[in-house]
Amino acid sequence: xxxxxxxxxxxxxxxxxxxxxxxxxxxxxxxxGPASEEARSRVLRAVQDLDxxxxxxxxxxxxxxxxxxxxxLPDIENPFFTSLxxxxxxxxxxxxxxxxFCNTDEDIxxxxxxxxxxxxxxxxxxxLCPTAGPHDYMAPYMERRLPVVTVNRALRDFPLPAVTSDNxxxxxxxxxxxxxxxxxxxxxxxxxxxxxxxxxxxxGCRRAAQEFGLAPEDLLLxxxxxxxxxxxxxxxxxxxxxxxxxxxxAFNNLMAEAALMxxxxxxxxxxxxxxxxxxxxxRSAAALTPPLTVxxxxxxxxGTRAVKELTRIIATGEATQALHLIPTRLIIRASCGCTxxxx
Amino acid sequence: xxxxxxxxxxxxxxxxxxxxxxxxxxxxxxxxGPASEEARSRVLRAVQDLDxxxxxxxxxxxxxxxxxxxxxLPDIENPFFTSLxxxxxxxxxxxxxxxxFCNTDEDIxxxxxxxxxxxxxxxxxxxLCPTAGPHDYMAPYMERRLPVVTVNRALRDFPLPAVTSDNxxxxxxxxxxxxxxxxxxxxxxxxxxxxxxxxxxxxGCRRAAQEFGLAPEDLLLxxxxxxxxxxxxxxxxxxxxxxxxxxxxAFNNLMAEAALMxxxxxxxxxxxxxxxxxxxxxRSAAALTPPLTVxxxxxxxxGTRAVKELTRIIATGEATQALHLIPTRLIIRASCGCTxxxx
DNA sequence: GGTCCAGGTGTAAAGGATTACATAAAGCAC
DNA sequence: GTGCTTTATGTAATCCTTTACACCTGGACC
Numbered sequence: 001x002x003x004x005x006x007x008x009x010x011x012x013x014x015x016x017x018x019x020x021x022x023x024x025x026x027x028x029x030x031x032x033g034p035a036s037e038e039a040r041s042r043v044l045r046a047v048q049d050l051d052x053x054x055x056x057x058x059x060x061x062x063x064x065x066x067x068x069x070x071x072x073l074p075d076i077e078n079p080f081f082t083s084l085x086x087x088x089x090x091x092x093x094x095x096x097x098x099x100x101f102c103n104t105d106e107d108i109x110x111x112x113x114x115x116x117x118x119x120x121x122x123x124x125x126x127x128l129c130p131t132a133g134p135h136d137y138m139a140p141y142m143e144r145r146l147p148v149v150t151v152n153r154a155l156r157d158f159p160l161p162a163v164t165s166d167n168x169x170x171x172x173x174x175x176x177x178x179x180x181x182x183x184x185x186x187x188x189x190x191x192x193x194x195x196x197x198x199x200x201x202x203x204g205c206r207r208a209a210q211e212f213g214l215a216p217e218d219l220l221l222x223x224x225x226x227x228x229x230x231x232x233x234x235x236x237x238x239x240x241x242x243x244x245x246x247x248x249x250a251f252n253n254l255m256a257e258a259a260l261m262x263x264x265x266x267x268x269x270x271x272x273x274x275x276x277x278x279x280x281x282x283r284s285a286a287a288l289t290p291p292l293t294v295x296x297x298x299x300x301x302x303g304t305r306a307v308k309e310l311t312r313i314i315a316t317g318e319a320t321q322a323l324h325l326i327p328t329r330l331i332i333r334a335s336c337g338c339t340x341x342x343x
Numbered sequence: 344x345x346x347x348x349x350x351x352x353x354x355x356x357x358x359x360x361x362x363x364x365x366x367x368x369x370x371x372x373x374x375x376g377p378a379s380e381e382a383r384s385r386v387l388r389a390v391q392d393l394d395x396x397x398x399x400x401x402x403x404x405x406x407x408x409x410x411x412x413x414x415x416l417p418d419i420e421n422p423f424f425t426s427l428x429x430x431x432x433x434x435x436x437x438x439x440x441x442x443x444f445c446n447t448d449e450d451i452x453x454x455x456x457x458x459x460x461x462x463x464x465x466x467x468x469x470x471l472c473p474t475a476g477p478h479d480y481m482a483p484y485m486e487r488r489l490p491v492v493t494v495n496r497a498l499r500d501f502p503l504p505a506v507t508s509d510n511x512x513x514x515x516x517x518x519x520x521x522x523x524x525x526x527x528x529x530x531x532x533x534x535x536x537x538x539x540x541x542x543x544x545x546x547g548c549r550r551a552a553q554e555f556g557l558a559p560e561d562l563l564l565x566x567x568x569x570x571x572x573x574x575x576x577x578x579x580x581x582x583x584x585x586x587x588x589x590x591x592x593a594f595n596n597l598m599a600e601a602a603l604m605x606x607x608x609x610x611x612x613x614x615x616x617x618x619x620x621x622x623x624x625x626r627s628a629a630a631l632t633p634p635l636t637v638x639x640x641x642x643x644x645x646g647t648r649a650v651k652e653l654t655r656i657i658a659t660g661e662a663t664q665a666l667h668l669i670p671t672r673l674i675i676r677a678s679c680g681c682t683x684x685x686x
Numbered sequence: 687g688g689t690c691c692a693g694g695t696g697t698a699a700a701g702g703a704t705t706a707c708a709t710a711a712a713g714c715a716c
Numbered sequence: 717g718t719g720c721t722t723t724a725t726g727t728a729a730t731c732c733t734t735t736a737c738a739c740c741t742g743g744a745c746c
Contacts, residue, residue, distance in 0.1 A: 010732060021696045026734055031733085032694050051483075057409070057463045058732035061400040062701050082425050087421075091447055098460070101444050103432055117441070121399045140394075247397075257630050267645070284627035287600050289607070353702060364726045369704055375721055376705085405731050423709035 009052045010048060011215040011270055018046040060122065068098045069310060070118035074106045079282050080143045080253065080299050083130070084151065088127060089302025097309060103166070108133035119146065123312045127303075130155045132195055143175045147313040149306045153198040159321040161313070163306045167197050170295040170328030171204030171249075174277050177330060179212040179295075183275065186219055187245035189255050191226040201251050201279060224255040231255025235262035237286065239274075247275035253282040253294075259289060260335070271337035281331060291333035303328050352395045361389040372397070412440045412653060413469045422595065422625050423642050424472070428495065430646025431470060431605030438654060451476035462489065463589065467655045470646075473498045475538055476557035494648045497539040502664040504656070506649045510622075511542050513638040513671030514592075517620050520568060520636075520673060521590045524556040524680060525616065529562055530581040530588035532598050534569040541569075544594050544622060547626045563588055567598040574598025578605035582617075590618035590679070596625040596637075603678070614680035623675060634676035636655040644669050 015022045015033055020039050027033040028043040035043075039134035039267045046052070058065040071088055073081045092099045100118060106109040108131045117139070118126065135157050139150070144159055154162040178186055184257060188205060191198040206216050221239055224231035231254055238248050239262060250256035256278025265269045268277055278285070285292040305324055314317045332338050358365045363382050364545045370376040371386040378386075389395070393574025403409040416424045428444060429536055435442045443461060447454040451474045458480070459471065466488035478488060478500050483503055485489070496504040521529060531548060532600040534541040549559050565581055567574035574597055581591050593599035606613045606680045613619055613633055619627065648667055675681050 010734080011734095022733080023698095023735075024694085025698060027695090028733080034695090036694060053459075053463050055404070055732050057400055057404040058701090059734075061398070061404055061731095062705090062733045062735085064701080066400070076429055077422070077425055079420070079425075082420055082422075086446065088420055098439070098443070103429065104662050116396075120396050121441070152716080202395060204367070214561070223576070254626075282598075282627075284625075284631070285598060286603050288630060289632035354704095354725080365703080366705075366726060366728095367724085370725090373704080399704050401731090402704075403731095405702080405704045407731075474746090498746095516706080678726060 006306055009029060011048045011054065012041065013050060014046045014052050014120075017050060018042040032182040033272075046191035066098075066122050066124055068100060068121075068123050069094060069307070070115070070121075071099050071101045071112060072104060072114055072118070072125040072126065072128045073101070074104050074129055074131055076103050078254070078281050080152075080297065082317055083299035084129075084303045087300030089195070089303075090300075091304035091307035095307070097307070097311070104131050105144060106131050106227060112137045115141070116129050127151055127306050132192055145319070147310055147319065148312070149310045151302055151306045152197065154323065156196070157323035161309055161320055161322050161324070163302050163309060163324040163326065164197070164200075164307075165297045165302065165328050166325040167200035167328075168204040168207070169325075170279065170297070170330070171201035171251075172208045173204075173328075173330045174249060174279070174293075174295050176211070177332070177336065178249070178277065179208060179214075181275075183246040184212075184214065184218070185243065185245045185247075187222065187241065187248045189222050189224040189231055189234045189238070189250040189259060191224065191247060193223065193225075193253070196319055205249065224250065224252075224258075226252050226255065228258045229256045231258035232262050237260035239263070239266055239268065244274065244323045247277065249277045251278040251279050253278055253285070255282075256282075256292060256294065257282075257288070260292070271335050275337045276335040282323075286333060288335075290335045291340070293333045294331050296329045296331045298326050298328070346586050352393045354395075354397065356393060357386065357389045357395050360393060361385040364641050380587065381646075386650065387605040401578070402634035409441075409465045409467055410439060410463075411443060411466050412650070413458070413464075413466040413569075414442050414444045415447060415454060415457055415469065415471045416444070417447050417472055417474055419446050421597070423495075423623050424638065426642035427472075431650055432642030432649035433643075433648075434650035436613045437622075438650070440650070440654070447474050451478075455480045458484070461632065467644045468492075468657050470494055470642065470649045470653060472496055475535055476592070479671035488608045488662070490653055490662065492656070494645055494649045498594070499539070499659050504643050504652055504663055504667070506652060506667040507543075508645065508671050509668040510671075511547040511550070512668075513673070513679065514594075514624065515551045516547075516671075516673045517592060517622070517636075518548045518551035519554070519621065520675070520679065521618060522551060522564070524618075526589040527557065527561070528590075529589045530565065530584065530591045532561055532565050532567040532574055532577045532581070532591060532593040532602060534594040534598070536566065536568075542592060546649075548592065553581070567593065567595075567601075570598045571601045572631065573606050574601035576612065578602035580608055582606070582611065587617065589615070590619045592622075594622050595619055596623040596628070597622075599635060599637065600625075600627075603635065609611045614678050618680045629676060631678075633678045635677035636676045636681070637674050639672045641669050648671050 011022050011025055015025045024039055028040050030034045071187045075081055089099050102114040111131050128150050130150055138158055141149055148160050150160050150162045152164055208273050209219055222234035224234040238245055248259050250259045278292055281294045281296040285294055348396055354365050358368045360394055368386050371378050371383050372510040413674055424621040432442050445457040454474050471493050472495045473493055479500055489565055491503050493505045525572045566579035579587055591602050594669050611617055621635050624637045629635055
């Protein structure tokens with residue numbers, strides 16, 4: 001028995017059953033152009049009877065519009081991006097848009113291939129979180145004026161609109177919080193170099209340091225590359241410094257968790273011996289011992305905002321180079337040495 | 344300036360440039376049917392020169408094949424499903440398939456709407472994790488012989504192939520582990536009722552209990568509905584029992600974490616006063632205090648296996664009702680009262 | 687009664703690929 | 717030279733909708 005992958009009821013069948021032409025059926029269904037009450041009701045009736053559903057492929061081919069946007073992210077397993085996906089999905093489906101999602105695994109070549117595939121599939125627009133590396137491949141698409149919005153990370157090579165957290169402000173507030181408690185030896189575990197997120201966060205730390213009269217080089221820098229293993233290593237490097245830093249500020253969720261594990265492993269007390277703050281909240285942050293103080297981001301908000309901006313570009317045809325900053329919030333739990341507010 | 348959402352180079356343009364017919368171009372490009380070396384090279388050259396990329400919509404419309412599978416899951420924010428998505432994506436793209444992913448939020452009506460949309464979009468097959476509730480809406484699709492594979496949860500109403508964890512065996516081993524340590528008062532925090540996962544896991548617990556001479560009713564049951572808030576409540580109920588259970592077995596990751604928080608909140612010591620085991624490992628499980636003993640599942644493996652099965656069904660046209668069990672593994676950390684093996 | 691307009695409808699041409707079928711040329715055996 | 721097969725190619729139909737255009741009818745108006 002062969003599978004019948006595609007439906008067989010066609011617009012033509014509806015037309016025949018209703019005793020009208022295909023044009024009339026189409027006009028009724030799309031509410032586009034005139035149609036008598038008589039014809040309208042007969043068409044609707046026929047659609048019901050036959051359980052007709054339009055062929056999306058034919059419709060898109062003819063209409064040059066797929067109502068689909070592509071979403072290309074580095075790592076879906078990072079809960080930050082997971083929530084971003086969800087935000088995008090909800091905002092998109094609320095407006096009748098579909099989303100095709102892809103994973104680059106932080107591989108620029110894979111990113112290029114995925115974007116290519118999505119464009120071949122005639123997406124109407126693209127939401128992209130660019131991987132580190134040169135984005136020359138984007139040039140032809142830019143000329144074609146493909147609607148693109150970048151999220152989380154801004155791309156310097158091309159003038160594209162970007163929706164990101166207010167990384168500078170978030171890092172500034174976290175750093176200021178530690179400095180205000182009198183700490184002066186602060187160690188930072190940086191994310192992937194040359195990414196706008198890493199640089200903006202570092203700039204925020206530096207601004208706070210300056211306000212408290214520290215020189216830029218007073219901040220102790222290690223590089224964790226945003227991944228658990230390297231974050232763990234970087235945290236160990238911090239703990240090996242002498243004198244030991246009074247606080248560690250890890251630039252993402254994975255590294256903050258890794259840092260806490262490194263601290264536990266050494267049997268150093270947190271926050272008594274060393275304070276810890278992470279960038280980006282995550283589900284388990286409050287369940288850890290001690291509960292983690294973090295800079296909360298709003299990934300779903302970034303997603304919905306990106307959809308909003310993208311659909312605007314698609315509708316109006318005018319792209320701006322605007323940078324949309326989504327606010328962050330410092331969530332004070334116990335790991336920074338404060339007692340958490342009543343839970 | 345209007346946006347040009349679609350590319351303009353057509354097969355016809357390639358044909359003209361190469362000085363051959365469209366049929367020849369198509370034959371060369373798809374390696375389907377004969378073509379002289381002369382024609383072949385000229386076509387390939389023209390494709391290069393014009394940077395031609397076939398229109399996927401037209402190709403799919405004509406070919407009655409989209410090389411796309413739909414993936415419908417309850418909750419992408421649960422890391423279990425996140426990994427499952429990743430597994431599906433990798434397996435699919437390795438075989439040249441695309442994936443459209445959707446979220447039901449455990450809402451059966453939304454599930455129905457999403458499946459409808461995917462079918463309208465002419466997916467070649469569907470991977471579905473069914474939400475609790477009656478699946479009558481599936482009947483017409485079954486008649487149409489749409490290739491479907493369910494994952495994680497089996498659907499009883501319809502004879503569909505399913506790929507799930509070996510839930511019974513996993514729960515059996517975890518329970519046996521606790522019983523073997525001499526514990527007898529075991530509290531279970533169950534997931535959503537009427538789901539095959541919940542029932543299979545419960546069956547596993549019962550089998551172990553029976554082997555150790557316990558009656559089924561000796562197992563202390565609470566219902567957490569698989570969510571954090573209700574899991575927390577259920578854990579509190581467990582802690583309120585008197586005498587207090589010697590161990591809690593939470594039927595998913597969220598509820599295990601919630602249970603640990605409830606234990607901490609009461610200042611009860613884990614594992615000294617009460618042991619804890621969770622079903623499903625998650626990123627932070629090892630970072631918690633104490634590190635959580637869990638039944639590890641293999642969500643990515645479930646995903647790849649589902650893709651394999653689905654593509655087989657699409658290719659051969661023959662669907663079976665087979666149940667594919669993916670093994671689980673008990674990861675012993677500290678929360679069950681054992682000292683974790685050297686990390 | 688003739689003109690104009692509006693509303694309603696149908697015919698046929700896109701949209702861009704694949705492919706059944708027809709045709710032509712070439713190779714080979716007799 | 718004839719007939720048959722094989723290879724290469726082109727023409728046109730097909731997939732299913734949307735929509736430009738032409739047409740027709742009937743009413744309003746002069």
